[in-house]
Amino acid sequence: MSSTFTKLIRGSTPAAELHGGAHHDATGKRERRKEARPGELLEAALDLFVEKGFAATRAEEVAARAGVSKGTLFLYFPSKEELFKAVVRENISGRFREWNDEFTAFEGSTADLVRFCMKTWWDRVGATRASGITKLIISEARNFPDIAAFYHDEVIKPGNDLMRRILQRGVDRGEFQVADMDYAIFGLTAPMVFLIMMKHSLGACAPKDFPLDPERYIASQADLLINGLLVRADTPKKSTGSRKS
Amino acid sequence: MSSTFTKLIRGSTPAAELHGGAHHDATGKRERRKEARPGELLEAALDLFVEKGFAATRAEEVAARAGVSKGTLFLYFPSKEELFKAVVRENISGRFREWNDEFTAFEGSTADLVRFCMKTWWDRVGATRASGITKLIISEARNFPDIAAFYHDEVIKPGNDLMRRILQRGVDRGEFQVADMDYAIFGLTAPMVFLIMMKHSLGACAPKDFPLDPERYIASQADLLINGLLVRADTPKKSTGSRKS
Amino acid sequence: MSSTFTKLIRGSTPAAELHGGAHHDATGKRERRKEARPGELLEAALDLFVEKGFAATRAEEVAARAGVSKGTLFLYFPSKEELFKAVVRENISGRFREWNDEFTAFEGSTADLVRFCMKTWWDRVGATRASGITKLIISEARNFPDIAAFYHDEVIKPGNDLMRRILQRGVDRGEFQVADMDYAIFGLTAPMVFLIMMKHSLGACAPKDFPLDPERYIASQADLLINGLLVRADTPKKSTGSRKS
Amino acid sequence: MSSTFTKLIRGSTPAAELHGGAHHDATGKRERRKEARPGELLEAALDLFVEKGFAATRAEEVAARAGVSKGTLFLYFPSKEELFKAVVRENISGRFREWNDEFTAFEGSTADLVRFCMKTWWDRVGATRASGITKLIISEARNFPDIAAFYHDEVIKPGNDLMRRILQRGVDRGEFQVADMDYAIFGLTAPMVFLIMMKHSLGACAPKDFPLDPERYIASQADLLINGLLVRADTPKKSTGSRKS
């Protein structure tokens, strides 16, 4: 899709969005757009919460980025904290599910399934603005334990289950060998989480220092992982599963 | 590298700052002194910043956890932000370096080096309180771009270089085959970052839902990665392309 | 009297104010119209102002109770403060006057007149929703000195005058003996004010703790007062001085 | 004590108290007076709450009148509402009790006791700044039902009990005749409540229109009441207690 992180965050510069792009046709001020407001506010809030964290984001800033006044924000969300919860809810239930359901019918090698899964995740989740929610949750989990629990139930758990189903498919079909299934699934998870962190954190700060091409990253990590999982002719001497100490 | 460091350090040496740095007879004296009381403050601050983020952590809370009064905190650190910078500095320059230098003299298979590296990283960095600094930096990077840059120069860059050296060692010795070296290094980085995130974020919220045994995790990810890297007799083409059905 | 009234009224005639008062053909027309929708607003406002006070009553709440929207309120009253003034005006000029004029033609003993007066006051004023205006004025007098002055001129003064006329009638007819006429009139006023306070304040909070039967209260206080006023055969010296032991 | 209400409220003019009178000896700003602050704040708050009501009183105004900054107020009281509760608590438990206990040992005629009671009430309660608490409670009762209940339990109930004991003493000693004891006690209460209302409400607005001398008022009402209660030789024909309708 794009070759560097710079492109991924293109258009998110505050100044560029401060007075909106598409939804301000005319009439200047005092537009009445009851239906559209919550969505615009949630988008603005997502961006800012991801960028600065909950505490460092001012409510007025969210409102300004959504193109409304301070008071309007509180017309739709009773408090900053409720706005935060709505942001999380909105960006979880949305894209994750559809992505999640896409792999049951997959035919083809499990190696290809793994590649397809990661690639699709990037297109449907990672590359979208919603991906920041992961960074947000990780940053704020200790301040909002109930949200963390919610995220665990709605995303982490189903995500882990999906990873396990995929790996198990490979094992069942004699394609993969998995020594420690409970932990192997993180071989899929970790690269995706890492990519998100780069995208929304360090990669967003100094894009020059992180010329990370997401698609190439995804491809290389998928290959590495698949290689590590594939059943092979030569005896895999060293990998005997979990050795304590 | 060191110029960024200098910039961040400038004005942050607690004791020196307060007295204008002019009427001290020797430089060694103040260097020794600054660790006395500030040390406890830095530890408390690290814990709280990691847990709650910069903005949500109150200065008084830091002072209280360090067992001193609010005023004392500002006696050693001119501002909350300087405290933050000091926390980052303190926890980077410390353990990372010594860990970094440990692998040049390693003898044995590169697979073992990888295992040793990750295991040692866990013992020296991951398992310590200082590991939270990574979560902290990732959470706050966009609020403190200069700190992010500093962290990049001091940790990420050297870390990546180390990873590359290790993988290159494997390639040079005919043990590993690496298709895309620039991105393969993240195969080492991602699992470690992921573990830290779990430890300090979601894993700290609901330990029951994340019964993640770090050593087992490290071992399994290392094996998976090594497996993926090892030169093998069968099918040396890692990427089989997308064969449908 | 009427000059203060005029001042308060100025600009408060709801319908007139909005259109600059210039393009209305007849004055009678607007006089009739202003009671139509505003009436419900005034009733709602009276209830809420009495219950919660001026500052704690929200304009929207008044509108909602009157069954109209927030905007409509400001269609009839240019501001919350003008609404307040209108409420006071409305509930003073109304019932008090008619009650006030009822006693000139009274025949019978002055004791009965006192009883009749208090009883009638209860029926015409005290028992009505409008009685709350007294509590309201007392609560808000210092915030609205001009309204307090208006109330003084329109209610307190005429009320005191009435009390005085009644007592004087008793004295003139040889029924009552009054030592200090200027202050004796409060013997009539105080019980009525007290009853209103109970009704709209503490009595409205915990009706169980104040099972105050207004009619019985009125009757008992009237009797007590009349007893205190009646000329008697024995000891006509009311004040026996302070005899210790 | 003083001849008019004007004198009673002398010295309460905001401008006069804004920077305190007695407790600012020197040193200009940033005085450290931890012990004295709460009291000063409570006094300022009492005055303002009585004058303007809870909602219309700004926290900063209270602080300013107490001679401190906004923040200092919240150093001693966690919220405006807690300040309010503290004001009520402070001014109830204080003077009322000592006054309440003063009459058990009284020797002399019950008529004198009544006079003594009312006069003492004025000196100990009515004439003090604390008397405003009654006006405050009555104004705010519906907004703070729990405070109203508290006031009822702490003041109204004991007050009524005291009134009853006094009247009963008169009856027992053959001095008074009371037709309806339950309601007769308000013959004592009502004048005092009325006086407070005048003092803090209308009387404070337009002192010229209310040249009410409290002591003369107290004396006249006491005489009137006592007269109404005294057993007399001539048949008290009309006062047969409570006649409904």
Next chain:
DNA sequence: TATGAATGAGTCTTCATTCAT
């Protein structure tokens, strides 16, 4: 040095008032 009372700029939140529909 160390303390913690005091400060006041900065935020969240409310609500009277406006105005496009």
Next chain:
DNA sequence: CATGAATGAAGACTCATTCAT
């Protein structure tokens, strides 16, 4: 006329920072 979405000034409350002790 009526509506209710939008506004923004105002007020409660927080907390980094100062400073008298």
